[in-house]
Amino acid sequence: MTNAVLPDAGDIAGALKLGLRRLAKAVVVVTAHRGDARAAMTATAVSELSLDPPSLLVCANRSASMFPLLKDGADFCVNILDGSHRAIADRCAGGAAGDARFAEGDWRQAANGGWVLGDAQASFACAFEQAHFYGTHGIFIGRVIDVRIAGEVGPLIYVDGAFRS
Template sequence: MQILSDGMVGANFRAAMRKFPATVTVITAVKDGIDHGMTVTAVTSVSMDPPSLVICLNSKTLLHEMLLCQPDFAVNVLSHAQRPLSEAFAGKVEPHARFGLANWRRHEAGMQLLDDANANVVCRRMAAVPYGTHTLFIGQVVHATVAPSTIPLIYEDARYCVSQPAA
């Protein structure tokens, strides 16, 4: 086995992670009456008992700071038709204008839920685990809805994709 330099390990790891297809989500939160959201692909389930998931956020982001200060957040799973929304929440549109690009409704906990999302999952933060440049936020699910029939938006190898059933 060849020992790689730290730079090579990082480059190879980045290339390997691009091969991990991920569902595209927009995480939303509200603090002091200000809504914010960000496109995130680092989301996965943790447990069914209690129902919970984890999101991973860079510690330099505004959303990261918001989730350290208040406990509630929503995961809005995008459908294949919502690529422009993903790009907007990834930074192509200023934060104050992003929520004007689609229909949203306010959850009783305060954050915005995307009306025509593939799914909406509202969580209460139960833990925040810092690691390297990111923090893993573990959220216990307090509310979830699923659209009857949509195709999720997937991100793989630096491009948007949709899933297809295997032959």
């Protein structure tokens, strides 16, 4: 057996990024709120965590505009987008800022006081439970307190650097 030469950390990060472009993920918009402040971001780093207690986790980059709200324990909502929501995904991925991210779409008040997209495939209102920090990101765990389901299954996905239906 020969010893393999491991690439340096920069090469690993680049290879990881290229490899993850091949992992198709559902596109969601995460919203967070505290008082009158609200924020929205497009994400793919969202996952179910547990059914008992019912919970989801959301990962957010420290540079994301909503990061301070999440870091301070804001409740949040996760909205699973369908193919018709591409413009909302673009808007919340940086095409607009602040409240302008809510200018398009059927945004409704959620059970936790946050914002859900009325015609999202599914929306989950979450009460903030925990936060963990690792490298460039925060991992935010929310207890699911309400679920809304609408429409047919037809997810908007992100793969190879592009949205696809």
